[in-house]
Each structure stands twice: as structure tokens, then as C-alpha cells.
Amino acid sequence: MILPIVAYGDPVLRKECEEISKDYPKLDILLENMYETMYAANGVGLAAPQIGVPIRLFLVDATPFGDDEDLTEEEQKQVSEFKKTFINATILEESGDEWAFNEGCLSIPDVREDVFRQPDIKIEYFDEDFKKHTEAYSGIIARIIQHEYDHIEGVLFTDKLSPLKKRLIKGKLTNISKGKTNIDYRMRFPNAKKKR
Secondary structure, eight states, rough: OOOOOEOTTOOOGSSOOOOTTEEEEEETHHHHHHHHHHHHOSSSSGGGGGGTTTTTTEEEEEEGGGGGGGGGGHHHHHTTTEEEEEEEEEEEESSSEEEEEEEEEEEEEEEEEEEEEEEEEEEEOOTTTOOEEEEEHHHHHHHHHHHHHHTTTTGGGGGSHHHHHHHHHHHHHHHHHHTTSSSOOOOTTTOOOOOO
């Protein structure tokens, strides 16, 4: 089932999310719905708070970057096969020289900005079968993970922008929270005027 994506301005996007246990009710259905929702919105990642559920869960599917000409052949191969579920994730380490990449977010449609992040991460997480993993990632995969990980920490990519950039997009963000945006996927807007 395709779920509505929560728009900028909703308090759930600012919550530090709770860990879950393997007994979390209907986790398989939640995951299925989240993947369906992410694909319907043409996303490469989706975190549970973006569908209004404040738990430490996010998905990443980097396969759309598989034909990105800016990536090396090896990187293209890695991203074209990368699809994972991250539960109760903790980033243990971030390293390397920060690099800029133009990011967007399904909860903040029509806003894209360059965000600086470190290129290498080490992360510990559970998969959908609650098997524990500690893995290292770099480049675009690390960046998508960092972006989604921020969501479960209550952080948005717009928080990482300079004060000037934040001022420049303030009006756009206010409009998004009110539902004044053109999107082709289901959304829930916190400050939209109710239709009578």
C-alpha cells in the first residue's frame, strides 16, 4: 500500500526515533509498504518518520544511480546492486574530506541544494531478519545512508545549509508545509488549510 509522505513542518520529522525489537508488530507489512511508497515517489531512500512512524528504520535503493556517468565503472556496479533495509542503525564513524552533492528529499519536494558530507562511513544495523551487520560504505551509497540516517535522528538536509541558503529557501519551505507545491505522489501536509 502506498502511504502518504509527511511534508516539511511536521513535528515527526524532528523526533529522535525509537529503536524497535524483532517483535515489532507487522514489520514485514510496514517494510513492504515503505518500499512501495518509496518507488511510487521515485525515491532512493525512505525513513520511517517520513511516513509518520518515529522508529529507527530506513530503506535505501541506490540502483537508479547505476548509470550515473560521474561514477567509475566499479561504483556503478556497486550502486546498481545496492538495496538494503536498515533497522536500529548507528553510524560508528564518518571520515574523509567533505564533498558536496546536490541532495533532495521526498518530504521537501522541489528543493535541491548542495550538501557537504564526509565520503566514508562505518555503520552498525540490523537487517529485516534482525541479523546484525557492521559495514563500511563510501561515495554515493554512504551519502544516501547518511541522509536517511539523519531522518531517524530528527535532522533534515536543509539543516546542513548555510544561514544565507536557509533564508533563501524559507518561503519555499513554508509553502511546502502548507501544501503549496506540485508533486505527483501522496503527501500529508502539516499546515494545509482544511477543505470544507
